[in-house]
Amino acid sequence: MTIDKIFDPAEIEAxxxxxxxxxxxxxxxxxxxxPFTIVIPPPNVTGSLHLGHALDNTLQxxxxxxxxxxxxxxxxxxxTDHAGIATxxxxxxxxxxxxxxxxxxxxxxxxxxxxxxxxxxxGGTITRQLRRLGASCDWSNERFTMDAGFSAAVTxxxxxxxxxxxxxxxxxxxxxxxxxGTAISDLEVETREVAGQFWHFRYPLAxxxxxxxxxxxxxxxxxxxxxxxxxxxVAVNAADARYASVVGTDVLLPIVGRRIPVITDDHADPELGxxxxxxxxxxxxxxxxxxxxxxIEASAMLNLFDAQARVVxxxxxxxxxxxxxxxxxxxxxxxxxxxxxxxxxxxxxxVQMPYGDRSGVVIEPWLTDQWYVDAxxxxxxAIEAVRSGGTRFVPATxxxxxxxxxxxxxxWCVSRQLWWGHRIPAWxxxxxxxxxxxxxxxxxxQAGEGVALRQDEDVLDTWFxxxxxxxGTLGWPEATPELARHYPGDVLVTGFDIIFFxxxxxxxxxxxxxxxxxxxxxxxxxxxxxxxxxxxxxxxxNVVDPLVLIDKYGADALRFTLTAMExxxxxxxxxxxxxxxxxxxxxxxxxxxRFCQSNGIAAGTTxxxxxxxxxxxxxxxxxxxxxxxALDAAIAAFRFDDYAETAYQFVWSRFCDWYLExxxxxxAVNQRLASGEEVFPAEIAHLEETRAIAGWALDxxxxxxxxxxxxxxxxxxxxxxxxxYDLILAEWVKTENSPADxxxxxxxxxxxxxxxxxxxxxxxxxxxxxxxxxxxxDEKLTERLRTHGQAIGWLxxxxxxxxxxxxxxxxxxxxxxxTIFVLRFGLEIDLAAEQARLEKNAVAAEKDxxxxxxxxxxxxxxxxxxxEAVEKARADLAARSxxxxxxxxxxxxxx
Numbered sequence: 001m002t003i004d005k006i007f008d009p010a011e012i013e014a015x016x017x018x019x020x021x022x023x024x025x026x027x028x029x030x031x032x033x034x035p036f037t038i039v040i041p042p043p044n045v046t047g048s049l050h051l052g053h054a055l056d057n058t059l060q061x062x063x064x065x066x067x068x069x070x071x072x073x074x075x076x077x078x079x080t081d082h083a084g085i086a087t088x089x090x091x092x093x094x095x096x097x098x099x100x101x102x103x104x105x106x107x108x109x110x111x112x113x114x115x116x117x118x119x120x121x122x123g124g125t126i127t128r129q130l131r132r133l134g135a136s137c138d139w140s141n142e143r144f145t146m147d148a149g150f151s152a153a154v155t156x157x158x159x160x161x162x163x164x165x166x167x168x169x170x171x172x173x174x175x176x177x178x179x180x181g182t183a184i185s186d187l188e189v190e191t192r193e194v195a196g197q198f199w200h201f202r203y204p205l206a207x208x209x210x211x212x213x214x215x216x217x218x219x220x221x222x223x224x225x226x227x228x229x230x231x232x233x234v235a236v237n238a239a240d241a242r243y244a245s246v247v248g249t250d251v252l253l254p255i256v257g258r259r260i261p262v263i264t265d266d267h268a269d270p271e272l273g274x275x276x277x278x279x280x281x282x283x284x285x286x287x288x289x290x291x292x293x294x295x296i297e298a299s300a301m302l303n304l305f306d307a308q309a310r311v312v313x314x315x316x317x318x319x320x321x322x323x324x325x326x327x328x329x330x331x332x333x334x335x336x337x338x339x340x341x342x343x344x345x346x347x348x349x350x351v352q353m354p355y356g357d358r359s360g361v362v363i364e365p366w367l368t369d370q371w372y373v374d375a376x377x378x379x380x381x382a383i384e385a386v387r388s389g390g391t392r393f394v395p396a397t398x399x400x401x402x403x404x405x406x407x408x409x410x411x412w413c414v415s416r417q418l419w420w421g422h423r424i425p426a427w428x429x430x431x432x433x434x435x436x437x438x439x440x441x442x443x444x445x446q447a448g449e450g451v452a453l454r455q456d457e458d459v460l461d462t463w464f465x466x467x468x469x470x471x472g473t474l475g476w477p478e479a480t481p482e483l484a485r486h487y488p489g490d491v492l493v494t495g496f497d498i499i500f501f502x503x504x505x506x507x508x509x510x511x512x513x514x515x516x517x518x519x520x521x522x523x524x525x526x527x528x529x530x531x532x533x534x535x536x537x538x539x540x541x542n543v544v545d546p547l548v549l550i551d552k553y554g555a556d557a558l559r560f561t562l563t564a565m566e567x568x569x570x571x572x573x574x575x576x577x578x579x580x581x582x583x584x585x586x587x588x589x590x591x592x593x594r595f596c597q598s599n600g601i602a603a604g605t606t607x608x609x610x611x612x613x614x615x616x617x618x619x620x621x622x623x624x625x626x627x628x629x630a631l632d633a634a635i636a637a638f639r640f641d642d643y644a645e646t647a648y649q650f651v652w653s654r655f656c657d658w659y660l661e662x663x664x665x666x667x668a669v670n671q672r673l674a675s676g677e678e679v680f681p682a683e684i685a686h687l688e689e690t691r692a693i694a695g696w697a698l699d700x701x702x703x704x705x706x707x708x709x710x711x712x713x714x715x716x717x718x719x720x721x722x723x724x725y726d727l728i729l730a731e732w733v734k735t736e737n738s739p740a741d742x743x744x745x746x747x748x749x750x751x752x753x754x755x756x757x758x759x760x761x762x763x764x765x766x767x768x769x770x771x772x773x774x775x776x777x778d779e780k781l782t783e784r785l786r787t788h789g790q791a792i793g794w795l796x797x798x799x800x801x802x803x804x805x806x807x808x809x810x811x812x813x814x815x816x817x818x819t820i821f822v823l824r825f826g827l828e829i830d831l832a833a834e835q836a837r838l839e840k841n842a843v844a845a846e847k848d849x850x851x852x853x854x855x856x857x858x859x860x861x862x863x864x865x866x867x868e869a870v871e872k873a874r875a876d877l878a879a880r881s882x883x884x885x886x887x888x889x890x891x892x893x894x895x
Contacts, residue, residue, distance in 0.1 A: 003597050003719045007590040009554025009583075012715045017131055020714075025728045027075060027138040028068070036072035037489035038064060039470050039519075040137060041502065042145065044083035045119060046090050049129035051528040051536070051574065052495060054546040057135045058559045059525060059566060059640060060493045064136055065707035066635055069732040075486050076136065077473045079143030080126065084421040084462045085180060085188070085358055091115050091420075108419050115420050129547060134555050134710050136728065143473045145465045146422070153472040154422045154465045155438050157513065162426075162436040166374045166512075167414070169426075169434065171298040173281075173288045174413050176366030178309035179359040182417035183370060185463060187501045189354045189363055196351035199225045200344040201337055203234060203278075206250040206259055212242055218251055218262070219344055220278040223351050225337070226329040229256055229317050230304035233279040235290055238264040240275050254342050255333065256316035265290045280304075282367040303367045307417075326364070371415040371424060371458070378508035379406045382517070385507060391517040394638045395568045398496055398524045405500050412505075414464045421459030428454055467505035470518035489519040496524040523638050526571035528562075533573050533868045549579055556709035557583035563708050564644035585648060586712045589705070592656045593716045596698055599667045603721025604696035607731050612739060614686060615787070617693040619745035620659045621738065623650065624700045628733035631704055647705055655701060658749055659694070665790050666690045695720070700733045747817055748788050754814040755796040758823055761838065761887075762812070770798040773822045781819060798823070838891050845884035852877040 020026060038060050043053060060076065068074040088103075091114055095101050103111045130137065143150060161167040174183035202217040210216055218234055231253055236243040243262065250259040267290050268277050281291030282301040291301060306312050309326045313319075321332050337343045354363040383406050385391050386399055393399045415424060427435045427443040429451050437443035440455065447453055468476075474483040488510070494503060503522055510518035529535055530542040549558045560582040565572045604610075612618045627650040634643040669687045672679050698720065702713040706727055717727035755770065764770070774781065785792075785800050793799055812823050855861050856873055865873075 001719045003590070003594045003716070005594070007587050007712070009556060009586070009711065010551070013132070013134070013550075013555055013711045016711055016714055017134065020136065020726065020728055021131075021139060023726065024140070025726055026136045027140060028073075028729055030071070030073040033071055033073040035485050036064075036067040036074045037077065037486040038075070038491050038493065039077040039473065039489055040079065041492075041494050041498070042079050042081040042143075042466060042469060043126045043130075044086055045080040045123040045126070045144070046083050046086045047126045049126060049133065049546055051544055051546050053126075053130075054133060054558065055525060055528050055562045055566065055572065056493060056495065057130055057133055058562045059523070060491075061133075061135050061559075061710075062563060062640065062643070062707040063491060063493070063635070065710060065728065066732075068136075068728065069703060069706065069730060071731065073485075076138055077141070077143070077469075077486075077489075078127075078130075078135075078137035078139060079145070079469075079473060080123065081462055081466055082144065082146040082421065084416055084418050084459060085182065085184065087115060087119075088418055088420040089180070089358060091118050094118065103419065111419055132547065132550055132555060134559065136710070145462070145469075149475065150465070150468070150472050151422060153468050153476055154460065155425050156477050157468060157509065158425055158460065158464075159436055159438050160513075161373065166377060167436075168372055168374070169369060170372050170411070171301075171367060171369050172372070172411070172413070173283075173285055173365045173367055174370055175354065176307070176309075176364045176368070177356040177359050177361065178305075178307065178364055179361045180356065180418075181307050183366075183368070183413055183415065184356060184363070185413075185461060185501065187463075187498070188357050190357045191352050191354055193350050194353045196223055196349055196353070198223060198273075198347040198349050199334060199337075200274075200347065201225070201228065201254065201278075202342040202344055203251040203254065204342075205246060206252050209246050209249050212245055217342075218243070218246070218276045219274040220276050221273045221347075222278055223349070224283070224330070225333045226311070226326050227280045227283045227304060228253070228278060228333060229311070229321070229329075230282050230302035230314065231260055231278050231280050232282075232291060232296060232302060233260050233263050233294060234276055235263050235265040235268045235279050235294075236276050237266065237268045237270050240268070240270040242270075242275065253316075254340060255318065255336055256314075258316050261294075263290075263294050265293060283365050285365055288365075288367075298367065301367055305364060305366065307366075309364050370413045371426075371460075373412040373414055373464075375409045375412040375508065378512055379409045379504070381511045382406060382504065382507035385511060385517045391507065391519060392521055394521055394523045397569065398499060398522070401496070402499055402504065406504055409504075414461045415456075415458040416461050417457075418459050421462065422465055424456040424458050424460060426456040428456065463501055463505055466502060467509040468513075470506055470510055471514050476513070487514060487518070488516050491521045491523060492519040493523045493525065495527070497527075499524065521638075525566055526569070528572045528574050531573055531575040533571070533871075544574060544576070549576070553579050553583040554586065554711070556586050556712050559710075560585065560644060560648075560708050563640045564648070566640040568638065585652065586709060588656060589651060589701070589709075589712060590716070592651075592660060593698060593720065595660060596694055597720060599670070599691070601691050601694045601698065601720075603717075603723060604692070604699040606696070607734055609696055609734075609739075610689070610692040612693055613689060615744045616659065616662045617690060618739045619741060620655070620693060620697050622741045623654050623659075624697050624733060625735050625738040627654075628700070628704060628735045632735065644708060647708065651701055651705065655697065659697070661795055662745070662748075662791050663690050663694065665794060702727060703730055703733055706730075743817075744784060747784065748791065750816045751814075751821070752792060752796045754816055754821075755792075755798050755823065758812055758814060759797070762825065764825070766797070768797065769793075770796075771824045772798055772800055773824070774800065774819060775822075777819075835891065838887050842884055842887040842891065845880050845887060849877060849880040849884050852880060 040060065041056060064074050064076045092103050095103070095114060127142070158167060175186065175189050177184050198221045200219055200221045202219055204217045220234060222228065234251055236247065246262050247264055248262065250261055253260050267286055268275060279287045279290050281288045281296055282303045302314055304311060304314065305326060311317065311321050311324050311326070311329045313322045321329050324332060334343065355361065356363055383403060386393070386402060393402065425436060425438060427437070427440065427447070429435070429447055433447070435443040435446040435453065437446060443453055470489055471483060471487050474480060474487055476483055492503065506518050510516070527535065530544070534540065534542060536543045546558060557579050561574070561579045562572065564582070565574070565578070609621045612621055627646060630646045631643055634646060666687055669679055669683050702717050706713040710728065714727045717723060759770070777785070789800065811825065814821050814823065852873055856877060862870055
């Protein structure tokens with residue numbers, strides 16, 4: 001098939017992906033091969049592709065496609081997460097806008113029918129978009145965290161953990177979203193800096209008590225005045241002498257009139273404010289712990305608000321404030337304290353405020369009964385697995401983050417007050433007893449005949465079910481062949497921001513239920529930022545849609561950009577110009593393949609390199625093997641940037657710019673044959689060898705580029721000849737043997753490059769042919785010049801004319817592998833003018849270089865300037881330093 005003149009990524013992508021999927025290419029049957037397994041971080045069923053997804057899934061696909069080419073039984077487990085809160089919100093909004101009904105109007109069962117209808121109709125957006133990216137997932141076994149098999153796994157895990165005492169019900173503070181009416185995880189809380197206030201209140205001492213300075217009150221400060229109605233203590237530091245006389249006595253809580261004790265706790269810092277803090281255990285996470293240390297049971301802690309954050313009736317709370325929203329209650333409390341003469345002062349402050357990332361409302365720490373997992377017990381083996389090397393983090397710096405969180409882990413709240421999700425398998429009797437079982441019949445059997453039971457209305461946190469992803473997707477709790485073969489997996493690719501919320505939970509549950517960690521390596525990539533290094537957000541207007549980039553430049557260009565910029569430990573600054581540049585790279589490959597095809601070069605016939613007698617052909621075979629070995633090393637070290645850069649430099653520079661140029665004279669034989677000129681058998685043999693080697697080398701290029709640029713490589717694979725199989729199922733480059741190379745072609749490339757540099761520096765017209773002299777060349781050099789004279793003349797516009805001494809004037813020297821070559825210039829070159837020009841440019845480059853070096857040596861600049869400004873200054877310094885060095889070298893040649 002003739003390669004089209006125009007490279008059209010959109011047409012190729014739309015045609016090739018369905019072909020791969022229909023052919024089962026994403027999961028070839030290789031029962032005798034060594035497995036290689038990755039589980040996808042399941043995107044939310046409500047989601048759509050963003051650049052974070054594009055990066056994460058591109059890196060996974062590079063690994064999967066590479067190991068598939070290496071002959072492994074590569075399985076990329078794919079599926080979506082039911083996304084409890086997000087999905088429920090989407091469907092509730094849809095019902096409200098289309099039917100004018102609320103979830104509560106329908107009832108639980110009817111509402112869930114609507115959710116499943118929505119999932120069937122609209123829940124596949126993200127998976128369709130992953131296909132556009134080229135993700136070669138095993139779609140034939142796509143999973144969903146609410147499908148029947150996975151739900152059975154979730155239920156069993158809950159029941160088993162409860163039986164072991166690792167799941168229990170407790171009254172504790174949670175992050176409560178008053179708008180959604182549910183507890184949410186820390187991950188779903190977004191902390192914002194907002195303009196706020198500190199209100200300083202006087203709490204009168206009871207029974208005529210006095211401080212050492214004679215005051216009859218203690219001053220406390222708060223950013224949340226409304227919560228004082230549920231205060232249960234005032235805490236001071238035991239070492240704070242100002243309060244020693246009143247520790248153990250009471251204060252009279254204003255407005256309410258309750259007596260609350262003055263206690264000691266290290267939470268109170270003598271250096272901050274008055275050194276005394278109000279303790280509201282039912283509405284502050286720190287206060288909750290202080291209250292427990294003081295012996296206040298959770299059941300006795302006061303809960304001031306209802307589920308909508310409205311004030312409830314508590315003993316002593318004035319009726320006037322009951323039913324008020326918390327922020328209205330705040331105004332009321334401040335006004336009342338001012339009226340009572342107990343508002344000492346108000347101080348403006350910037351405060352950290354928690355918001356629900358989906359609801360957008362302020363989160364309330366709320367005391368409620370929830371289900372908890374004993375995460376501390378589960379964390380022990382998961383910590384040891386990383387310490388012992390059973391699982392490693394790449395980059396290794398993330399291990400410290402993992403250990404820090406796991407070693408200080410708190411009980412994990414796993415219940416949510418939603419309807420969409422895995423309903424908690426617990427049943428309540430009227431007398432308060434709880435029965436945990438895998439189904440209602442088993443719970444009834446535990447309770448006994450005639451005992452009325454009602455199932456818990458709550459569902460499980462989505463992180464609880466996604467923690468089972470590595471083994472639940474493979475058929476557990478059934479002992480399936482897939483589970484035995486593909487657990488544990490090889491690699492998990494994920495963003496560092498969910499180490500706590502997903503990676504750690506999978507480690508805990510995998511070890512608990514499977515006995516081993518779920519993966520050998522956790523690769524944590526950075527964030528994708530805009531070209532200036534700013535975090536992308538809708539409010540900033542700098543969000544880039546990956547699908548727009550795919551439409552404009554093709555999926556291969558976007559994939560190559562993300563791979564090339566993924567450097568361990570660093571975020572990606574995505575500049576659209578880079579994507580455009582890699583689109584040009586794909587076009588370069590396309591045109592190189594067209595050139596090959598037009599010169600009779602076709603698909604190779606063997607995975608092994610054909611025999612090569614000529615130096616240039618031996619050289620390209622060696623370059624292919626060296627490149628493949630470098631790519632193997634890059635994958636082994638998870639250096640995606642090295643993989644892309646190595647492949648790019650080989651294809652663009654070594655193959656296109658050098659090999660194809662060096663073999664162009666060989667194809668002149670075709671023209672001579674066509675014109676009837678005499679052609680020697682050796683020339684025909686050289687042509688045939690070159691065609692075979694070039695076809696083989698181009699095949700290997702397509703193989704090596706395929707993991708990063710699957711579409712263009714697959715298309716060219718078939719355009720170059722009839723193939724019995726798709727490129728996606730081809731074999732990786734053989735790297736065992738490489739032909740002997742005496743450096744002849746590398747010498748040739750150096751010589752041509754040096755001559756080109758001189759031509760550029762001296763502004764020599766492209767059509768002007770230079771002459772060069774070599775004094776007393778040895779036999780080897782003479783033979784090289786004879787063999788490659790045509791290439792030197794073709795690519796450098798230079799000819800060797802003498803082995804005698806060259807004239808001193810009107811010449812420049814270059815040195816290649818220790819040999820001095822003297823280049824003669826024609827009379828049209830004004831050497832004095834060129835020398836003056838170069839000197840002027842050298843001085844300018846050195847001035848810029850020194851100025852930039854001075855700026856970067858200034859600690860003030862480095863500390864105060866924006867990071868992107870510092871990085872630009874460093875890049876400019878490197879560029880100007882290199883330019884100054886290059887020009888001085890050119891002047892030295894003219895010396």
